[in-house]
Amino acid sequence: MTNRTTKLVVRFNQQQLRLLDNLKKEGKFGETYTEIIVNVFREYVKQTQDKRGA
């Protein structure tokens, strides 16, 4: 596994960002949209893998 990173632009509309704002207030997933998106994405993957029994 390398440490290489890939940049990706993800668009969210103002309503979707309201949900991310709520997560910002929680503080659990980071302080910026960038951090929250990546961390929530990883959490989703983890939950999905758990459900699939991976």
Added chain:
Amino acid sequence: MALYGKTRFETVIQPVSGKAVPVYEGEILRITQVEGGQCVDFNCFNLHDYKEHMSVGHMRSPNFRKKKGDVVRSNPNRYNPMMAILEMPETCVTDLLGARCEAALFEMRAGFDIHTNCQDTIAECIGEYGLTPDDVHDSFNMWMNSAWTVSGEYFSSAQRNTAREGDSVDLLALMDVLAVPAICGGGDISRSSNYWFKPIKIQIFEPSDVTTRLAQEYFHEYRSKTSKGVESFRIKDVQVERELKPIPGYEPNFINFPLKIQEITIELTDEDYRQIQNLKMWGLGKDDEDAVRSAVLEWHNNNRARK
């Protein structure tokens, strides 16, 4: 302290009829099986503004089978809790899919020139209050053992009616309503009422301290902050003319339109990128961006959205 107030109104609805009755905030409408085995259709209007009425379409979420503790909701933008189901026996299977039977159904299915049906029965009931057949809305069906399949097939009377003699449903009015219980008109040729019409008893109990408090509690618990009344409508008057014509110069004022979009650049590891490809393979997203956005919002729905 008595749970309900004293009886204000009582009648027995004979086959095949119904009754439109005002039920005031804090009062209880009780619908009772006289013999058992009878399907009951139900309509409900705001007594002070008939354009606000029950919306079974919006009651289908979060469950298709309403039960004790659930509420009757009105059409958006009102979306008010109108009545609460205080009591409902397990024998009362409810249905929110069978809109209401109408004459055409029986004509097309069995060649009837005319057959009793809920559309016409309810229309006759609400006529007493100046409403027209066009004002009948989809029914909240009680004691209706319907079923459906995952592929969308619907069976309005999949099983025989399970109502027992004396079974009753108690609906608490959370606002002043015109309630319309009616004996389903299709029950003599289907399992919905076991191939025979039976009478239904309806009673209205005056408010007690308990029901008044309960009505307020239910209303506040189930009312949405974004519910809107006529005072907030751009067009407030009920149209009198039947012909629809555009209003010159009218411009729609859509909510959050045009939507503002923000581009956010994220950095992904090789492992993140591999997982994105997996998600796409499983159908979550047509491209990388779609997969990430979908995953984030799926997570939110699964973990933060209220059911």
